[in-house]
Amino acid sequence: MSWFSPRGSGPRKEQQGRGQALAEPDVHRSLALAALFDEIRGRKVQVLDLGPAVGSNVEFLSQFGCKLYIEDLYAALSSRTTSGEGDLAGPEFFTEFLAIPDETRFDVIFAWDLFNYLHRKELVHFAAQLRRHCDRGARLFALMSILKTMPAQPFRFKIQDEQHLIYERRTSTERPSPRYAPAEITDTFKGFRVDRSFLLRHGIQEFLLVKD
């Protein structure tokens, strides 16, 4: 069974949250997001959003005149048919998932909290795929959980403004968090280095990686 188990049947058992009702969305300050927008201001950039299509994000990003690619990684992983125990998404999956012309290059990648939902081996494959579409200076925005548990499904993130993100829970169910260490991130994302990293009070570590 895949590490990624949207229906909660994976090797890492999910834990029921305290309440069944979804909490109201939280708004958190994002230092890495602010740094990212400072970097891209005034440039026409190509952006890859690995989350679901969120109208307010599209509207917000439109002010930068960017070309935006939306490829919902979570939805793709959810619809993937697995064939048994230890069936992780391999390089073929990520190639098919990001089936864009070879010459396409991204300046910014919003990975949100999705890396928490990938096994380390899957991260390696995905990083290799992303590297192919990034030139030097490309930036990757990722949120890693440092808490013991995290929601069983990724948050839906909405950009409120250049410094704030709205976190919308999609499920009240919890599952253990992989708690990737910063060294694991840099080791996995070879070719990228950590440009900024911020540990936030609500148990999220923000990473802004930059392609060397």
Next chain:
Amino acid sequence: MAWKRDDPPAHNPEPSPAPPPRSVAPAPAPAPPATPSSSHEPPRRTDRATIGPSIFIKGDLSGEEDLVIEGRVEGKVDLKQNNVTVGKNGKVKADVLGRVVTIEGEVTGNVFAREQAILRQAGAIFGNIQAPRVILEDGSRFKGSIDMEAPKETGAPNRDHRSEPSRAEPSRAETAGVKAGV
């Protein structure tokens, strides 16, 4: 009946006489108003054609009136000067070009709007959007790219792997405003 002509939108606040009985055949374009217009632009037609839910069209569509698609279309929908709506039951497998393009159903192909592209909550686009303004409602499904630069007048959005709409057999369906076929 393949083509239904809807009542024109009630833009005119003045009371109007009761409409004549509706005809199966497409009605001629309404006569221009007798009062002089302050605008120098030719008056835009406000007619709206509808492709009903039971209709399946293979072939390109072009014309000069707004179009609502509730059926299935496999062929380019090219109404650059007019509004195109793919209704909740509508499915289009090809590029859609219009002034304001609203998707409530499903489009597998590129959407190219001169003014605005709107993807409603129940809608899905598997392809690219090119429009100066794009609205995606939460819950809608989208896979592709969004380019919010003003599109060129004549070209279609850049194609990539996502949509290779088939060049379908031309259809013979035709109305006064919207033509189907090549």
